[in-house]
Amino acid sequence: MTDTWRDYWELTKPRIAFLVLVTAAFGFFLGGQGIHAPLLFCCLLVGTGLTTCGSSVLNHYLERDVDGLMKRTRNRPLPAGRVKPSTALSMGFVLVLSGVFFLLFTAGLLTAFLALLSAFLYVVVYTPMKRQNWLNTSLGAVPGALPPVGGWTAATGAIDPGAVVLFLILFAWQHPHFYAIAWIFRDDYRRGGFKMLPVVEPDGNSTCWQVMGYLVLLLIFSVLPSFMGLTGPFYLVGALVLGALFLASGLALSFSRSVASARRLLKASVLYLPLLLMLSVVDAGF
Structure with missing residues (x-):
């Protein structure tokens, strides 16, 4: 891969795109009780991938100036001058619109609308709000939670209670x-002018309360699929164990208020989600 193409690839935030595709595929699998329409499944992934990558490119475009102020982002393609802003803007719009229209003609109006809504909330609402209010994390979590709903609607054509549960998880x-990430890089976020909660409240009290509150909610939400018949008892036990371990990581941060604890919480979050998804696939209730 040449340096130029590597820069374009970086603009799409491939790791985020991969996570989005995994959760969308998960929603399709649970909603359709298996993958019985492989062509539709592939179309979902293509359209969702295009829209997600385009949204990430537009996010890079809007944050190119502040990215140049932060150590961990100053070498990204736009602040480093390796890609022209106008090129990134065009690329982002083309990818988003291509993905939305592809979904419209393959996966249906509802799935395409959810993809467009996710892109709009991420680019137009969440991105500028990061410099205005610490509630940006909660607002940004909405587009981040929509992909499994889009996968569900692609398989079923409707937003059912199961799709709502996936959204809540x-x-x-x-x-x-993201609070763990904000804690680790709060000095960088401060330089960039981002109003992340660990930045606007340095003592960490509110951040820890938020972390613990959402971990408790996550534990509750994560067991709902078993009570709805989507998953079995093996998943239920596994979800409780994973939730308890995740909760312990949050407690450690609450007591120590250290970067090391925030890193452990981040690692726990990265392990938790794929393990939970794997449990649900292995012990699907159909």
Whole structure:
């Protein structure tokens, strides 16, 4: 891969795109009680991937100036001058619109609308709000929790209670995950002018309360699939164990208020979600 293409690839935030595709696939699998329409499944992934990558490119475009102020982002393609802003802007719009229209003609109007809504909330609402209010984390968790709903609607054509539960799980999970990141890089966020909670309240009290509150909610939300018949008892036990371990990581941060504890919480969040998803696939109730 040449340096130029590597820069374009970086603009799409491939790791975030991969997570989005995994959760969308998960929603399709649970909603359709298996993957019985492989072509539709592939179309979902293509359209969702295009829209997600385009949203990430537009996020890079809007934050190119502040990215240049922070150590961990100053070498990104736009602040480093390796990609022209106009090129990134065009690329982002083309990807988003291509993904939305592809979903419209393959996965249906509802799934396409959810993808467009997610892109709009992420780019137009969440991105500028990061410099205005610490509630940006909760607002940003909404588009982050929509992909499994889009997968569900692609398989079923409707937003059922199961899709709502998947949304709630992803919504709650993102809070400890991103609060941990904000804690670790709060000096960088301060330089960039981002109003992350650990920045606006340095003592960490509110951050820890938020982390613990959402971890408790996540534990509750995560067991609901078993009570709805989507998963079995093996998943239920596993979800409780994973939730308890995740909660312990949050407690450690609450007591120590250290960067090391925040890193452990971040690692716990990265392990928790794929393990929970794997449990649900292995012990699907159908």
